[in-house]
Amino acid sequence: MSSRNKKVVKYRKPVHFNIGVIVYLFLFIYLLIIAISFLSHKRLTLYEVVEKKIADDNSCYxxxxxxxxxxxxxxxxxxxxxxxxxxxxxxxxxxxxxxxxxxxxxxxxxxxxxxxxxxxxxxxxxxxxxxxxxxxxxxxxxxxxxxxxxxxxxxxxxxxxxxxxxxxxxxxxxxxxxxxxxxxxxxxxxxxxxxxxxxxxxxxxxxxxxxxxxxxxxxxxxxxxxxxxxxxxxxxxxxxxSIILNLSQEQYNKLVEKETVQKQDGASVTYVNIRFMKDNLKTKVAFSTYTKGDAFFAKLILNKYLIRYMNDRFLEIELSLNSAEGLKIPVSSILEKEFLKIPKEYFSEGGDSNEKGIVKELYSENGDVTFQFLPVDIFYEDEKYVFVDKSVVKMGDWIRNPETQKRYQISEAGTLEGVFNVNKGYCVFRRIEKIYENEEYCIVAPDTPYGLSNYDHILLDAATAQENEIIK
Known part of the structure; x- marks a missing residue:
């Protein structure tokens, strides 16, 4: 009996896979990967450019x-x-x-x-x-x-x-x-x-x-x-x-600055734009500033609207000192970028296209010179120079005017202020012209060449992305 028991082999049950558990585990891992990707992904906030008026609060009595x-x-x-x-x-x-x-x-x-x-x-x-x-x-x-x-x-x-x-x-x-x-x-x-x-x-x-x-x-x-x-x-x-205004020191300093600038321009009488808060009447009036002890005052001189305010003794007045109309953008969206400056005379249209570009000199190991036409995106141009990206050419490169055969070695750079425009789905630098700026927002000129237009979309914080980065 004992020998027969030794020959008994233990039966092992086959392994059965539960398909429900496998699917659940797969979904869990998939959702975990998506969550980690979402939390680690750099989120970019966009801002729509709109045309508005911005002004500091300069109201006084x-x-x-x-x-x-x-x-x-x-x-x-x-x-x-x-x-x-x-x-x-x-x-x-x-x-x-x-x-x-x-x-x-x-x-x-x-x-x-x-x-x-x-x-x-x-x-x-x-x-x-x-x-x-x-x-x-x-x-x-x-x-x-x-x-x-x-x-x-x-x-x-x-x-x-x-x-x-x-x-x-x-x-x-x-x-x-x-x-x-x-x-x-x-x-x-x-x-x-x-x-x-x-x-x-x-x-x-x-x-x-x-x-x-x-x-x-x-x-x-x-x-x-x-x-x-x-x-x-x-x-x-x-x-x-006349109206005697009781000013804060900051308002007084701004008026004095305005007064000084106008007198430097040869004006014998200085003017400021005001708004009567009572009925929103806007007008331009002559003014002068003075102090009395540690108090600050301005005198507005008027010869119109007397009957309109004849029964008023104290009026709230808004001084138009720092205001402008244009495209409103947040200060956080502004960045500076360096460009290479190329004389306008070295730009031409190349090949069968109407693209503007420059002709760059290329040198082989044996000293032979060949010429390459490089289409160039223009970011700004003044009376003499065109500003181009440093990824196209670099400092020290030689370029040539194909008509006059005149050569020029790139040696000048310039800095432009701008924002990242994302209308095309990726970051593109666009130059801006500031008109007015405070701590949070600034007003820039609308429809400038190579600049911004109304309803463009820009990056809210320029420090969160790089140029040509795709917006996800």
Whole structure:
């Protein structure tokens, strides 16, 4: 029995492969390779070039100075106005009437005269509401006060616009009265019914603290009885006016630089472009700069738009100091590249094509000279030279003019600023011409020869790729 047991051979089961496990393992390895490739792959970010305007924020506040004179009533009584706000009047024009007893005034108040609002008046009201909506700021309550004043002023102006005819009608019926008096203007000018306490301020009185004072306008026109020596109206007697700007040191330095450049060019008066933030009006004005202690100021001199801002004392102004229009690109996309400079006269069209290139001299071991036409991509050209890539020719190579047989040894190089254009799917250097630059973006001239155009695609960061690298 024992010998028979020794001859027993153990049975081995055949190996069975599980196809599901194999497929799963294959997919796992494949996805792992893709993930590693994705994480290790250099990702390039593209940027679309668009035509825009770029500007530094140079807004500041200014106080308006005008030739103004306030006129008061000599008697107490009820006032009726005959002139609208912002109208020009001549000397001895009737401005208002004063009724000491109130008889004429009460007849005016009780008279029912229907007046249809004209399209101009309606448009004026709409524009005031629209201007308020566009400039409203919850953190600036003075905007609400100004809007309230402007609307009151407009409505009062509509009520008083036909009062002269009503007064004449009442006087014709009741006869004149010693208690009723028509008051005429002592001077000519532009009439205003706004009072703010800054009517007599002069340029040398303006300090930084002036802009920190509480400011509120007073409406002079009223339906209530007025006392004697009460302010009734204000006349602006000169249409020339000025704005004193309270500047930061940086804004002051930029204006001084602009002032210096203009004077070096022979200008006797210096100018700056500004924008009124209230209604986006843009204009060019004369200016001068000065300091007072450690404060910085500029004086803007104007002879237009007085009526437009006649009831404003403080205005926010944007100075157009550093601004430009063109193609906007990020600073990170800009790089410098060195090129070889070849005189224009050595360029020709070669062979059966219209490609421009140069004729290079080639030397054999036995000293024989042959000539090779090399098509060349032009990256920039000035009046004398063409800038070509250093991969085509190198410093010290000889080239020849095929027409004159004149020889030239390449010996000059030049550096150009540019970006990597990727419209073709790979990085191609394109030269740029800067117009303006700040810390993040710059404006370059559009459609320059061998340069960029609107909607071109460039590499966001020039340091992340090499020239001719394919964009994946």
């Amino acid at each position: 200014g106080i308006v100075l005008r030739e103004e004179e306030v006129f008061t009533s000599k008697k107490a009584g009820y006032i009726s106005y005959y002139v609208g706000d912002g109208e020009r009047i001549s000397k001895n024009s009737t401005v208002y009437s004063i009724d000491e007893t109130g008889d004429i005034y009460s007849k005016l108040a009780s008279s029912e005269v229907e007046r249809e609002i004209s399209s101009d008046d309606n448009s004026k009201i709409r524009n005031q509401i629209k201007s308020f909506q566009s400039s409203f700021d919850e953190s600036n309550y003075s905007v609400v006060r100004d809007f309230k004043y402007d609307m009151e002023n407009t409505i009062l102006g509509l009520n008083y616009s036909n009062i002269s005819e009503q007064v004449n009608g009442i006087l014709n019926k009741t006869g004149s009265s010693a208690a009723f008096q028509l008051v005429k203007s002592e001077k000519s000018g532009i009439i205003s019914y706004s009072l703010d306490g800054f009517e007599n301020i002069k340029e040398d009185q303006v300090t930084s603290e002036t802009f920190e004072q509480d400011y509120e306008r007073q409406q002079l026109r009223t339906y209530d009885v007025t006392d004697s020596n009460t302010s009734i109206y204000k006349l602006i007697t000169d249409e020339s006016w």
